[in-house]
Amino acid sequence: MAPQAGEKLIVLHIGDPVKWNTELYARFSQDFTVVRPSAEERQRGEFMKALKEGRWGNFAAIFRPFWNTGGEMGRWDEELIPLVPSSCRIFASAGAGFDWADVDILAQRGSTPRSPFSKPGKLIITSAAASTESVSDFAIFLILSAFRNLNWCTTSARLSPAAFTDCHTHSAAISHNPRGHTLGVIGLGNIGFEIARKAYAAFHMKIVYYDVLRKPSTKEAEIDAQYISSLDEMLGMSDCVVLATPASPDGKKLITKERLGKMKMGSRFVNIARGSLVDDEAVADAVEEGRLVGVGMDVHEHEPRVNERLKVLRQVTLTAHNAGGTLQTHIGFEELAMRNIDAVLKGKQPLTPVNMHLMISAVKEKL
Numbered sequence: 001m002a003p004q005a006g007e008k009l010i011v012l013h014i015g016d017p018v019k020w021n022t023e024l025y026a027r028f029s030q031d032f033t034v035v036r037p038s039a040e041e042r043q044r045g046e047f048m049k050a051l052k053e054g055r056w057g058n059f060a061a062i063f064r065p066f067w068n069t070g071g072e073m074g075r076w077d078e079e080l081i082p083l084v085p086s087s088c089r090i091f092a093s094a095g096a097g098f099d100w101a102d103v104d105i106l107a108q109r110g111s112t113p114r115s116p117f118s119k120p121g122k123l124i125i126t127s128a129a130a131s132t133e134s135v136s137d138f139a140i141f142l143i144l145s146a147f148r149n150l151n152w153c154t155t156s157a158r159l160s161p162a163a164f165t166d167c168h169t170h171s172a173a174i175s176h177n178p179r180g181h182t183l184g185v186i187g188l189g190n191i192g193f194e195i196a197r198k199a200y201a202a203f204h205m206k207i208v209y210y211d212v213l214r215k216p217s218t219k220e221a222e223i224d225a226q227y228i229s230s231l232d233e234m235l236g237m238s239d240c241v242v243l244a245t246p247a248s249p250d251g252k253k254l255i256t257k258e259r260l261g262k263m264k265m266g267s268r269f270v271n272i273a274r275g276s277l278v279d280d281e282a283v284a285d286a287v288e289e290g291r292l293v294g295v296g297m298d299v300h301e302h303e304p305r306v307n308e309r310l311k312v313l314r315q316v317t318l319t320a321h322n323a324g325g326t327l328q329t330h331i332g333f334e335e336l337a338m339r340n341i342d343a344v345l346k347g348k349q350p351l352t353p354v355n356m357h358l359m360i361s362a363v364k365e366k367l
């Protein structure tokens with residue numbers, strides 16, 4: 001049922017309360033009726049039951065301000081999405097990744113030719129822009145670690161005087177300045193670009209990139225980047241490859257044994273994107289073979305479990321999916337999610353849509 005004149009639109013707020021943007025949230029809660037399902041109601045079975053019953057009314061938006069909660073119902077897929085009322089126009093979530101949702105199903109679901117925002121196609125928004133700085137900083141750390149053997153250095157300093165002396169004596173001969181080396185970026189989106197910009201500005205690395213679409217020449221010129229239309233070719237040119245692309249919707253791996261075989265002997269690899277894109281066993285093989293002499297992995301194939309072989313390789317720096325984890329990112333995630341909902345429900349353009357192009361093509365198909 002459409003809201004009556006003067007009636008507020010309902011926003012379904014899943015997960016933790018807003019922690020940082022309390023003033024904005026107070027205004028948001030005045031403009032909309034915010035409904036918060038309990039932790040039990042967010043479990044998949046109960047969540048689906050509640051949606052079928054229409055327990056939360058004809059909500060117009062879904063709001064998930066924090067990435068560690070609000071995902072209890074599992075994947076937003078062909079089983080779950082059809083249960084969302086047609087009144088819902090936007091799903092705004094914290095986080096950069098959107099591998100937990102079938103974005104094309106959200107976009108296509110019954111969208112009408114009138115407008116991509118009109119019901120019942122669903123726009124999905126992430127707050128990725130809020131983590132560009134933190135993730136790109138972290139990638140620089142991992143790149144530096146891969147060139148300078150920082151995993152070996154930091155563990156040796158803690159281990160024993162003998163380990164300290166061994167590392168102090170022998171690491172220099174196999175450590176390199178990144179300056180002048182070639183950084184191959186897979187995915188020159190916002191995060192990939194920022195990694196490349198920092199590597200170019202700080203270390204004068206030569207930037208090559210692969211992406212499904214070439215970036216405008218003005219953008220390339222900012223970092224003197226060279227577009228390589230073949231991924232395999234780019235892998236073969238790079239001294240360090242950094243993966244900065246979204247997960248494949250079908251879970252397909254991008255970095256496989258075959259692909260690693262295209263990389264130079266003695267090169268390096270960094271993953272700050274998604275663990276599902278990489279065959280971690282194949283990475284361990286490539287390190288043992290000497291093809292990769294430095295690896296930085298923030299995300300893992302079977303997260304939160306980390307590959308046992310990678311754990312014992314001193315050339316490999318491992319972190320616990322921390323790249324985006326700063327206070328500034330969290331503040332930005334909350335804020336962007338609220339501002340996107342506010343814009344769309346007030347008839348304005350969303351700020352950071354993910355599936356807008358899919359919605360537009362779904363609309364065109366129906367014309």
Ligand SMILES: O=CC(=O)O
Pocket residue numbers: 067094095096097098131324
């Ligand atoms: O990985 C973190 C995110 O999706 O923001």
